Amino acid sequence: MSGCGPKFVQLADNRQAYTRDEGRNLGKKLVASREIDITPLKKVTDGYLGIPYVWGGDSQTGIDCSAFSRQVFRKAYGLELPRKASWQSSFGVPVFKFGLQPGDLVFFGPTQDSIEHVGIYMGDGKFVNATSSQGVKYSSLDENYWLNKYQFARRIPNLQVMDTTKR
Numbered sequence: 505m506s507g508c509g510p511k512f513v514q515l516a517d518n519r520q521a522y523t524r525d526e527g528r529n530l531g532k533k534l535v536a537s538r539e540i541d542i543t544p545l546k547k548v549t550d551g552y553l554g555i556p557y558v559w560g561g562d563s564q565t566g567i568d569c570s571a572f573s574r575q576v577f578r579k580a581y582g583l584e585l586p587r588k589a590s591w592q593s594s595f596g597v598p599v600f601k602f603g604l605q606p607g608d609l610v611f612f613g614p615t616q617d618s619i620e621h622v623g624i625y626m627g628d629g630k631f632v633n634a635t636s637s638q639g640v641k642y643s644s645l646d647e648n649y650w651l652n653k654y655q656f657a658r659r660i661p662n663l664q665v666m667d668t669t670k671r
Contacts, residue, residue, distance in 0.1 A: 542606040556639040572634040589622040596658035612653040
């Protein structure tokens with residue numbers, strides 16, 4: 505019975521996926537698997553904890569959510585994200601919520617077409633973001649407030665940690 509069972513394929517961005525066999529989806533391995541060292545990302549994000557929220561702010565004295573994600577990605581990866589959360593929401597590739605990995609951007613708003621907030625997923629259901637009430641902090645995707653506003657996530661492929669001597 506050669507050829508029975510799941511068949512793996514390699515997708516364009518080096519993801520593995522299962523093929524369909526006899527009309528059934530034989531697996532859930534549909535989300536890219538990448539090894540990312542969270543230590544440099546955590547070091548950069550944790551340096552912002554407690555900074556107060558200021559709408560339009562882009563400094564250590566006050567920062568908003570999109571400036572926070574923009575600065576973190578610039579410092580950790582040398583990647584320049586757009587200034588607004590809604591613009592950042594078009595970067596990268598879509599990721600299912602069950603497949604979130606550290607470094608994924610998570611987006612919130614009343615609808616998918618009206619993104620008002622962005623955070624950086626850090627693992628274990630937690631993300632770091634600049635909140636208007638408490639400044640930069642860790643939050644849980646399972647908190648009612650965020651659970652009701654979560655829209656989608658995006659992954660920036662091929663992230664490489666910057667050489668600290670070049671920052």
